[in-house]
Amino acid sequence: MKTTTILSLLLLAILPFSCIYGDGWSQGITGNGNVKEEIRNVSGFTGVHISSGIDVYLTQDENFAVRVVADENLMDVIETRVKGRMLEIGTDHYGIRRARSKEVYVSLPELTELWISSAGDCTGETPFSCDDLKLGISSAGDLTLEVEADRIDLEVSSSGDAKLSGKARSLHASLSSAGDLHAFDLVAGKVDVNVSSAGDARVHATEEISMHVSSAGNIYYMGDARVIRSSSSSAGDIIKKD
Structure with a gap:
């Protein structure tokens, strides 16, 4: 029963990204190689969901912080949004074919759940x-x-x-x-x-x-x-x- 519940939650969590990711993959964007950084103003989450081949690095810290390091033309493609207590990290309508960088650095005080799908990678830095x-x-x-x-x-x-x-x-x-x-x-x-x-x-x-x-x-x-x-x-x- 617990296994079924976890799998059901994972499927529900990945549905918004998986739909748009699948539709746009054949027209995926290639990064321009000009790497930039951008601070995202999001907070209040205890869970993280990662999809669409994004590389995520997690740090436990008393303060929330989300920083995107990616090719300049991918900044509008990589989405970081909070739904309820979950930070969702994925892509906009089009997927990413190739990039010099497509990384998101996340700091948060408490981690209660973590979901990874669609070739997403996550590394705990602390x-x-x-x-x-x-x-x-x-x-x-x-x-x-x-x-x-x-x-x-x-x-x-x-x-x-x-x-x-x-x-x-x-x-x-x-x-x-x-x-x-x-x-x-x-x-x-x-x-x-x-x-x-x-x-x-x-x-x-x-x-x-x-x-x-x-x-x-x-x-x-x-x-x-x-x-x-x-x-x-x-x-x-x-x-x-x-």
Whole structure:
């Protein structure tokens, strides 16, 4: 049920950008190579959604800040808008084919959710301290993040890739359709991980772990956690690592 809810939220979040992005990709804009910076006056968000191949760099800071570094003719194409508590970063009607730079730097005090889709990339430039954190990555999106959290809920699909480090009391992860999770460096007390359709998960648990894998998926796990459940089918493998 939680996995379904996360996926539904991700699909709803990406719909506005995915529609315009798909329609305009065949007429995508090429950057002119003249890189400029622009400060965007947005604040009041606790979540970030990234799409349309934009490269985003996140910093946890007491003040909000959004800075776009991009080819000059792309400034009007790259959108940064707040809906509710979500900062949406994507493109205008036309997608971006090539650019010297298409980067957005975001600072915020609190991060509660992060969604990445349509080849968006996100890198945490500082460690993040969170209570509960929801992460959704799909359609070749990439995430690299160091975090200390009570609970992390993660969904990775469609060649998405997540690299997590830090600490968490609990990690709940679902991977499918060649989604990958690299989290040996995220030390979690309790881990619940489900992998299918050629996804790969690497996790580290210290207290207890529950694992299910199917359809050529793989789970590699570290730590001395008690195994609550371990099941595999359809060429799926579960492997203990030292």
